[in-house]
Amino acid sequence: MVRKTKEEAEQTRKEIIHAARRVFHECGVSRSTLEKIAKAAGVTRGAVYWHFQDKAELFFAMREDVFAPMVERTDAYLLSERFDNPLDAIEASITEFFRVLEDSAVVREVFEIMISRCEYVGEFTSVEEEIGRPAYDFLAKIERVYRQAADKGMLRPGIDPMDAARDTWAFTSGLLHLLLSCQRGSDLSQKVSAMISVHMAMRRIPSA
Amino acid sequence: MVRKTKEEAEQTRKEIIHAARRVFHECGVSRSTLEKIAKAAGVTRGAVYWHFQDKAELFFAMREDVFAPMVERTDAYLLSERFDNPLDAIEASITEFFRVLEDSAVVREVFEIMISRCEYVGEFTSVEEEIGRPAYDFLAKIERVYRQAADKGMLRPGIDPMDAARDTWAFTSGLLHLLLSCQRGSDLSQKVSAMISVHMAMRRIPSA
């Protein structure tokens, strides 16, 4: 049974990507042989080599599926006009990010692979760049939104927008790493939402 | 030339560890063969196997050299009595951590290896634990210090010590990861000190 239809071929391609994610997550990228991945997908290495040039290309395909939609979703909140307080947009955006991370096992697996199951050397050095760039983009975006908040007089006086942005930037990055790198993060995940609220509250105008 | 004296043997042991660090940093842990490490140390694999059971043991030896002193140094500030404002102790402790990271290439290399050049699977899963535990210890410690600050009336009213601790915890973790995982962190490293000050300032009593 070979020579499937195009739709069937596309299906096996997706199954290979899914299998790769599972194997990467379990074994780490470098110990994930194409044989293991193929077996997990119910095909042979021949199929894998047909669809992907090598392990690196497979890795990037797996990553692509998850990363871009994530940026899109969080940006939708960040740049939304429906918040009259820009700080609410930032809070909603960050909350949404961690909500997806909590709800989607696929997303969580991919992030865990990229954070603690992949070595950023050789053909994977570019991965670091690909993580780093969205991170810096995020910094630039929230800095703009913090500035809007300041202009509207909704940022606590004495706080510089750029300073607030960098602090939130580090906070978000740290929260992500703490959540994923310690599996004891199970108890942390319950507190994520509250932590974000507390973090944002510190830069809001005191209520009384 | 074999059968060195004990001191000479101890020296080659250290050279193997140093070589391992360089090779781990350049190639990533899984692509670092014992042959490469041995050659970098100017010995053969025989010497490596004499001093260490396998790559994992060598890895842990390398890590040990750097990690424990780091915790000790930062704790010295955290638990010091010479600050009458506990918030100063926290700020000094975090500042010290990043100062060492900036000044010592060895420390930086080891942290970079552990953060982005090692896959936490198999015999290395315990590494995650070993990073996670100090992280949680740090959280517990700063929570106590924040509580002291609150008791002394030196924590900005409305901020819960535990909340402040968790926020600082995430901030510190994020700053570390951002510094090491993006090599564009070169421009970040200049701002570290200021970022810490800003972060702490947000939880101090407003000066006027």
Add this chain to the structure above:
DNA sequence: TTATTTACATACATTCATGAATGTTTATAA
């Protein structure tokens, strides 16, 4: 209908890393 691809499976050659076994020299203890 036939020829040609497509979408794989199978087989093979090669490289490479590991671990163990063994060899060798010299410090050191007795």
Add this chain to the structure above:
DNA sequence: TTATAAACATTCATGAATGTATGTAAATAA
């Protein structure tokens, strides 16, 4: 002084992973 063992170097056997080459059956274009 000699026997022992420490501190390596060298050699070997083995397995595992990769990439490529080839085989093959069905889909599709002509």
